[in-house]
Amino acid sequence: TTILGIESSCDDTAAAIVRVGGAVPEILSSVVDGQTELHDAYGGVVPEIAARAHAEKVDLCVRAALDTAGIGLGQVDAVAVTAGPGLIGGVMSGVMCAKGIAAGAGLPLIGVNHLAGHALTPRLTDAVEYPYLMLLVSGGHCQFLLVEGAEEFTRLGGTIDDAPGEAFDKVARLLALPQPGGPSVEAEAALGDAARFKLPRPLLDRPGCDMSFSGLKTAVLRARDGEMQEGRLSRRVRADICAGFQASVCDVLGEKTRRALEIYLEQAPARPVLAVAGGVAANGPIRARLMQVAEAAGAAFVAPPLRLCTDNAAMIAYAGAERFARGHRDGMDLAARPRWPLDKASPAMLGSGK
Ligand code: ATP
Ligand code: FE
Secondary structure, three states, X not given: OEEEEEEOOOOEEEEEEEEOOOOOOEEEEEEEEEOHHHHHHHOOOOHHHHHXXXXXXXXXXXXXXXXXXXXXXXXXXXXXXXXXXXXXXHHHHHHXXXXXXXXHHOOOEEEEEHHHHHHHHHHHHHOOOOOEEEEEEOOOOEXXXXXXXXXXXXXXXXXXXXXXXHHHHHHHHHOOOOOOHHHHHHHHHOOOOOOOOOOOOOOOOOOOOOEOOHXXXXXXXXXXXXXXXXXXXXXXXXXXXXXXXXXXXXXXXXXXXXXXXXXXXXXXXXXXXXXXXXXXHHOHHHHHHHHHHHHHOOOEEEOOOHHHHOOOOHHHHHHHHHHHHOOOOEOOOOOOOOOXXXXXXXXXXXXXXX
């Protein structure tokens, strides 16, 4: 089965061709066209600009994905598209494009939850078996998901405010470091002393797997303002603040992951796995901490390659393939939704699939 996937829910326009049915899923192509430079000047993604760029680029991405895979629409079995959650204008661009292709080429249409795409990525790359524990940690999301099947997710906890990636980006902005903040803060942190500034470990004293990162950002702001000399910050101080901030994120993610693993292991999985997805999983020290925590709990640590951890359409094509195999088909009334919680407790999970 060959699936065309389309993704446009945030600031990346993407299309991919994935083939399933063989021993392992095969990514025939995965095209990602980012928009960072369009939003740079505004200090964040501007929904209007994103929507317009998606509308302009999505057809080109699909064309490029087909060309790279060396196939035509005639060899595609279904079109899968992110139907939410995300910025509504962008999601609509992708959904409209997918509907056009499905109608024009007479192909089945499948709406996919963006978070399901992230959550299923370890099966696309590493043939991980259910149930596994997924930590999705990106610029927009931070949650623990118990993945028991292609459409069975239980949310064990998550951030109650900012996502860690967002916190890295904001900290970078506060310290005049380049965007995206993750890599630049990580590089500074490597030069700094994490013990110099005592930053908080939010919610660590509370039971459960919920997290909070917005207070941390405020603590960074205070530390910075306390150290400013004539409106400037020494490189030393900047590195120390970055190191302190990153150490706090490590501690919080590490401890909450330990607790989530405890809950997951009650299911007595035959081969326990902690999988991660999202751009923050690229962070060296965070990754090392998660690996350590997984090992201590007797679970294998699985981190897909970064290009599949961040927003892409291969994960959407793969999640679409799983839905397709289960007989899901969407109609031309498939709606783009800004919110679409990924939890079996929520009936919205079933989408408009029939
Ligand atoms: P989402 O996928 O949730 O809609 P997104 O597109 O912002 O949001 P990703 O593309 O998965 O998320 O990841 C981007 C985020 O990851 C950014 O916030 C970036 O700062 C962060 N990030 C990237 N590299 C690192 C790193 N080395 N350390 C920490 N954070 C990082
Ligand atoms: Fe994403």
